[in-house]
Each structure stands twice: as C-alpha cells, then as structure tokens.
Amino acid sequence: MSRIGKAPIDLPQGVEVNLDEKKAVVTVKGPKGELTRAIHPGFNFEIKDGTLELFRPSEQQRHKALHGLYRSLINNMVVGVSEGFVKELELHGVGYRASNKGNLLELALGYSHPIMFYIPDEVQLETIAEKGKPPTIVLKSIDKELIGQISAKIRSFRKPEPYKGKGIRFKGEEIRRKAGKVAGA
Numbered sequence: 001m002s003r004i005g006k007a008p009i010d011l012p013q014g015v016e017v018n019l020d021e022k023k024a025v026v027t028v029k030g031p032k033g034e035l036t037r038a039i040h041p042g043f044n045f046e047i048k049d050g051t052l053e054l055f056r057p058s059e060q061q062r063h064k065a066l067h068g069l070y071r072s073l074i075n076n077m078v079v080g081v082s083e084g085f086v087k088e089l090e091l092h093g094v095g096y097r098a099s100n101k102g103n104l105l106e107l108a109l110g111y112s113h114p115i116m117f118y119i120p121d122e123v124q125l126e127t128i129a130e131k132g133k134p135p136t137i138v139l140k141s142i143d144k145e146l147i148g149q150i151s152a153k154i155r156s157f158r159k160p161e162p163y164k165g166k167g168i169r170f171k172g173e174e175i176r177r178k179a180g181k182v183a184g185a
Contacts, residue, residue: 003068004067004068004071004072005054005056005064005067005068005070005071006053006067007071008051008052008053009051009052009053009054009071009074009075009078010050010051010078011047011050011051011052011078012030012078012082014030014031014082015028015029015030015031015078015081015082016028016029016030017045017047017052017074017078019044019045021041021044023038024038024039024040024041024042024043025037025038025039026038026039026074026077028074028077028078028080028081029081030078030080030081030082030142031081031082032080032081032082032083032084032142033080033081033142034081035077035080035081035142035143037073037074037077039070040063040066040070042056042057042058042063043055043056043057043066043067043070044057045074052074052078054067054070054071054074076144076145079144080141080142080143080144081142084140084141084142085140085141085142085143085144085147086138086139086140087138087139087147087148087151087170088136088137088138088139088170088171089136089137089139089151089154089155089168089169089170089171090134090135090136090137090168090169090170090171091107091109091134091135091136091137091168092134092160092165092166092167092168092169093109093110093158093164093166093167094166095108095110096108096109096110096134096135096158096166096168097129097135098127098129098135098136098137099127099129100125100126100127102125103118103119103120103121103123103125104116104117104118104119105117105118105119105125105127105137105154107154107157109157109158109168110158110166115157117153117154117157119139119150120146120150122141122142122143122146123139123140123141123143123146123147123150124139124140124141125137125138125139126138126140136171137154139151151170154168155167155168155169155170160173160175162175162176162177162178163177163178163180165177
C-alpha cells in the first residue's frame, strides 16, 4: 500500500494539470511556467474540488512502486509552477569567490585556475558577496530535479572537508568536524 501515492495533491489557484493518455505525458501549467513529464501508461488521475488524486492501473509490485514516485513528481511540478524552488550555496574558505555574467558562473576555489560553469537557461543565477559573510550562490527554478542536479554539481567542485570546514556547502548545512593530529610526546 503506497501511503504517499494515495495522498491527494492540493492544486493552488491558477494551476492546470493535463494528461495526454496516448503519449502518457503529464503537463502542469501555472503562473511561473509549464513543466512536462512522461509517466508509465495506465496511470490516471482525477481532479475534484481543487485536489488531484493519482490512480495506478493494477496492484502489481512495479505499479505500486511507481505510484508514490509519480505522485511526488507531480506534486513537485505543481509546487514548482506555483511557488518555485530556491537553493543557496555558501563558499567557505580563504580566497573563495563566486561571480556571474548572465548564466556563466565563475568560481575561484583555491585551484590554479578559475572554474567556469554554464547554468541552463531554466535556472536563474545570482551571486552575493557581502563583507563579513561567505560568498553565496542563489539558484532559482521551477524544476526541482534540475536545480538539485546543478547545485550538487557546483558543490562537487569543492566538497566541504571535515578538518577545516572549507568548501562549498548548502546554506544551513552542518559539517561534522574532526580533530586533527595531536602531537605525541
């Protein structure tokens, strides 16, 4: 029994959900944009009183497994087109900098060369450098999957290390610190 799959999805004002049964594609339109996703054929949904319920075609194990997945993906699409998603990354380390020209992100992370990373057009990029605070990269998008992949890729350029805490981390992320070598007598 998929508890997540049976949970209804609340549809905010101005959000439309359509299913093309021939192609098995779900389209969600809202005030911030439009998202589409291919789903397994046979899954259907019903809209009643501003809520959406997803139904699986059978009680097979694979349909049960996909039921909760598709419900979560459609819910993320609804939240994305109505509110949007924001990810913030902080650069901790001496001399670490971030700047952008349009969607081209330039990072100085202590390597011998700057890292240039192009952000897709579906994601809005902003860099903030305030005195006394670590440089911050702000990513905004309606697609949760895309913004998660991009922020994970940026974080992978210099993962936070446990000894000094240097690296790129998500805002509010706690790094478990380790004690270094102790001089023995």
